[in-house]
Amino acid sequence: MRDSGDLDKLVKVVSSALPGDQKFIALHEPRFCGNEWEYVKECLDTGWVSSVGKFVDRFEQDLAEYTGVNNAIAVVNGTAALHICLKLAGVEQNDEVLIPSFTFIATANAVSYCGAIPHFADSEMRTLGLDPFKLSNYLRDITEVKRGHCYNKITGRRIKAVVPMHTFGHPVDLDPLMEICANYHIELIEDAAESLGSYYKGQHTGNFGKLSALSFNGNKVITTGGGGAILTNDESLAKFAKHITTTAKIPHKWAFNHDQIGFNYRLPNINAALGCAQLEQLEQFLIKKRALADSYRKVITEVDCVSFMVEPEFAKSNYWLNAILLNKPDITKRDYLLEKLNDQGIMSRPAWTLMHKLPMFAEYPKMDLTIAEGLEMQLINIPSSVVLGETNE
Amino acid sequence: MRDSGDLDKLVKVVSSALPGDQKFIALHEPRFCGNEWEYVKECLDTGWVSSVGKFVDRFEQDLAEYTGVNNAIAVVNGTAALHICLKLAGVEQNDEVLIPSFTFIATANAVSYCGAIPHFADSEMRTLGLDPFKLSNYLRDITEVKRGHCYNKITGRRIKAVVPMHTFGHPVDLDPLMEICANYHIELIEDAAESLGSYYKGQHTGNFGKLSALSFNGNKVITTGGGGAILTNDESLAKFAKHITTTAKIPHKWAFNHDQIGFNYRLPNINAALGCAQLEQLEQFLIKKRALADSYRKVITEVDCVSFMVEPEFAKSNYWLNAILLNKPDITKRDYLLEKLNDQGIMSRPAWTLMHKLPMFAEYPKMDLTIAEGLEMQLINIPSSVVLGETNE
Numbered sequence: 131m132r133d134s135g136d137l138d139k140l141v142k143v144v145s146s147a148l149p150g151d152q153k154f155i156a157l158h159e160p161r162f163c164g165n166e167w168e169y170v171k172e173c174l175d176t177g178w179v180s181s182v183g184k185f186v187d188r189f190e191q192d193l194a195e196y197t198g199v200n201n202a203i204a205v206v207n208g209t210a211a212l213h214i215c216l217k218l219a220g221v222e223q224n225d226e227v228l229i230p231s232f233t234f235i236a237t238a239n240a241v242s243y244c245g246a247i248p249h250f251a252d253s254e255m256r257t258l259g260l261d262p263f264k265l266s267n268y269l270r271d272i273t274e275v276k277r278g279h280c281y282n283k284i285t286g287r288r289i290k291a292v293v294p295m296h297t298f299g300h301p302v303d304l305d306p307l308m309e310i311c312a313n314y315h316i317e318l319i320e321d322a323a324e325s326l327g328s329y330y331k332g333q334h335t336g337n338f339g340k341l342s343a344l345s346f347n348g349n350k351v352i353t354t355g356g357g358g359a360i361l362t363n364d365e366s367l368a369k370f371a372k373h374i375t376t377t378a379k380i381p382h383k384w385a386f387n388h389d390q391i392g393f394n395y396r397l398p399n400i401n402a403a404l405g406c407a408q409l410e411q412l413e414q415f416l417i418k419k420r421a422l423a424d425s426y427r428k429v430i431t432e433v434d435c436v437s438f439m440v441e442p443e444f445a446k447s448n449y450w451l452n453a454i455l456l457n458k459p460d461i462t463k464r465d466y467l468l469e470k471l472n473d474q475g476i477m478s479r480p481a482w483t484l485m486h487k488l489p490m491f492a493e494y495p496k497m498d499l500t501i502a503e504g505l506e507m508q509l510i511n512i513p514s515s516v517v518l519g520e521t522n523e
Numbered sequence: 524m525r526d527s528g529d530l531d532k533l534v535k536v537v538s539s540a541l542p543g544d545q546k547f548i549a550l551h552e553p554r555f556c557g558n559e560w561e562y563v564k565e566c567l568d569t570g571w572v573s574s575v576g577k578f579v580d581r582f583e584q585d586l587a588e589y590t591g592v593n594n595a596i597a598v599v600n601g602t603a604a605l606h607i608c609l610k611l612a613g614v615e616q617n618d619e620v621l622i623p624s625f626t627f628i629a630t631a632n633a634v635s636y637c638g639a640i641p642h643f644a645d646s647e648m649r650t651l652g653l654d655p656f657k658l659s660n661y662l663r664d665i666t667e668v669k670r671g672h673c674y675n676k677i678t679g680r681r682i683k684a685v686v687p688m689h690t691f692g693h694p695v696d697l698d699p700l701m702e703i704c705a706n707y708h709i710e711l712i713e714d715a716a717e718s719l720g721s722y723y724k725g726q727h728t729g730n731f732g733k734l735s736a737l738s739f740n741g742n743k744v745i746t747t748g749g750g751g752a753i754l755t756n757d758e759s760l761a762k763f764a765k766h767i768t769t770t771a772k773i774p775h776k777w778a779f780n781h782d783q784i785g786f787n788y789r790l791p792n793i794n795a796a797l798g799c800a801q802l803e804q805l806e807q808f809l810i811k812k813r814a815l816a817d818s819y820r821k822v823i824t825e826v827d828c829v830s831f832m833v834e835p836e837f838a839k840s841n842y843w844l845n846a847i848l849l850n851k852p853d854i855t856k857r858d859y860l861l862e863k864l865n866d867q868g869i870m871s872r873p874a875w876t877l878m879h880k881l882p883m884f885a886e887y888p889k890m891d892l893t894i895a896e897g898l899e900m901q902l903i904n905i906p907s908s909v910v911l912g913e914t915n916e
Contacts, residue, residue, distance in 0.1 A: 348573020
């Protein structure tokens with residue numbers, strides 16, 4: 131184990147990329163400098179704050195246009211979006227769903243809401259997301275395809291879907307993943323909660339899955355307070371998504387009939403109003419976020435013991451959360467670094483505890499998770515707000 | 524069957540109780556005439572729009588103070604609140620939960636989210652809610668209590684909870700229901716989605732159940748755009764409710780650990796801000812709503828073929844939605860009346876299709892539902908917005 135000299139230098143260089151006049155720098159705070167007031171006030175003035183209203187329709191159209199996905203359905207948060215994506219992809223009780231162990235809890239919880247079993251897969255350093263080559267080898271060993279469905283030979287359960295997550299905005303390598311899905315009859319659902327504004331080979335993330343999920347939580351690139359969206363190019367799935375997220379009520383001038391068990395997942399109009407204003411500014415936000423990432427990259431590259439996460443060669447990333455990776459010999463110093471940064475008011479955090487280590491998921495199937503285990507100890511997120519990129523312009 | 528004379532008179536008298544200068548009168552629209560804009564603007568100006576913020580805390584405190592229930596936990600909507608109430612009351616997969624067939628779909632859906640079975644009970648004319656005496660007789664016939672649990676002798680399943688719903692704001696008769704719950708070892712959950720501001724024997728609804736659910740949807744007495752709350756006098760259940768509605772994350776300065784499958788049900792701060800402003804005005808809203816109900820009562824009482832729903836003798840109701848009840852011989856005229864009223868721009872609707880008639884619940888257990896079947900055909904809701912009571916002052 132080396133001494134802390136390099137890490138102290140790292141704290142200095144991170145600090146140098148940030149404005150020096152602030153006592154506390156948040157990890158990711160929202161930026162409201164557009165039409166937020168105007169649109170929200172319009173909701174209050176007209177009384178249209180709730181589940182129906184013009185901003186919900188507009189936000190859905192704007193999202194579809196921005197991402198290039200044909201249909202967007204606004205919902206109450208990213209977790210709800212994922213839940214419905216899985217349900218509409220046909221995930222049923224006791225199915226297995228492949229997800230990265232290195233992800234936020236929402237990915238695994240959404241699988242559980244379907245009564246299905248998360249099956250944990252490893253990540254790769256290049257993207258921080260699912261490793262398609264490792265997954266391919268793994269599936270070759272443990273699965274068999276029967277009558278158009280993929281079965282886990284060990285558990286006997288059907289493997290219905292795979293949910294790659296575009297970690298901190300960096301797209302996973304989707305082409306080989308899509309090939310795997312085609313070969314094994316597995317549905318692809320993109321967890322694009324972190325990747326609004328991120329592109330894979332020139333196309334916006336969320337275009338590749340049968341369905342995809344976005345999040346507009348307060349810490350995301352744009353926010354609606356709380357919110358999310360389901361994206362899909364499939365017209366009939368889009369209609370079904372709208373129906374099932376709005377209590378599955380059959381339209382009628384007065385009668386209340388519902389044709390199945392639905393969900394109350396609609397996004398209120400007042401939150402959609404915020405989303406419309408935020409989306410107008412997204413391109414500017416991305417320029418600033420990429421500028422900040424570039425500042426970080428330049429200074430952090432000078433430090434020996436760490437590397438700075440840059441977008442994969444096939445991607446353009448929104449750099450939602452900037453990430454430092456400690457070299458393997460230095461992982462024992464992670465908490466030292468976190469203490470130092472946070473002590474200086476530079477809010478920093480490790481990534482998530484791996485899903486397969488949490489008590490409720492500990493007994494579920496998993497492949498070798500060497501890379502994920504490393505990432506859990508190596509990675510630190512550092513402040514990434516849009517406003518910090520403005521200072522760097 | 525009589526002719527439509529009385530009904531035409533009814534349309535006239537309803538119309539006479541409403542402002543004559545409006546082309547369209549909504550069923551229930553929100554009223555924003557307090558600090559809504561100030562509080563929402565504060566969220567935007569400070570950047571605190573999302574899942575943490577002072578308005579969430581304040582809204583929870585204000586709700587607890589207003590209702591007299593020790594703890595309120597703000598959530599994303601009333602359906603989510605009900606789901607968590609049931610879960611925390613111990614409702615498990617394959618349990619049965621007694622609910623009125625005459626209710627909004629959320630009551631039944633929330634039971635389904637727990638993997639449990641709605642078991643439909645009848646209502647009474649006095650309250651439009653569960654009939655405790657009929658329920659008591661029914662339970663005597665079909666249940667047995669073993670080892671401290673109540674079992675349905677016919678299905679073999681445990682009956683874990685009963686969820687009375689305070690229909691249109693009129694409280695059910697809670698004392699005999701509580702006695703039944705004690706005798707049969709059944710948990711009482713109040714679906715108080717419609718009854719904020721309604722009192723049973725001087726105490727606010729939501730104080731009687733082990734847990735209770737409120738809703739602040741756009742059509743309710745007060746609104747947060749979309750929102751709800753869990754109420755409970757049990758300190759440890761309150762803590763658990765907060766924990767499980769916020770992804771079950773264990774508090775830590777940076778680590779992401781979750782100790783169980785949780786939910787992303789928190790209310791965004793911007794919606795809570797709206798709630799705080801609305802709650803400040805609730806007392807005034809209630810005065811106006813009761814004034815409107817009184818105007819309706821006076822004129823509708825003059826019409827032969829109908830009655831106007833008034834609060835039960837033990838209750839003070841918020842009169843959330845005013846209701847006309849057609850006499851039994853006239854139920855075939857319901858749709859004629861709905862057409863007439865809606866044609867004149869007076870938005871009116873029947874209550875809900877009974878739950879046991881919906882395809883997904885059709886096979887579930889139920890008692891005799893004579894009164895509910897009648898109510899479905901007899902009842903019409905008429906415009907009930909706060910602003911209509913202002914005109915009547």
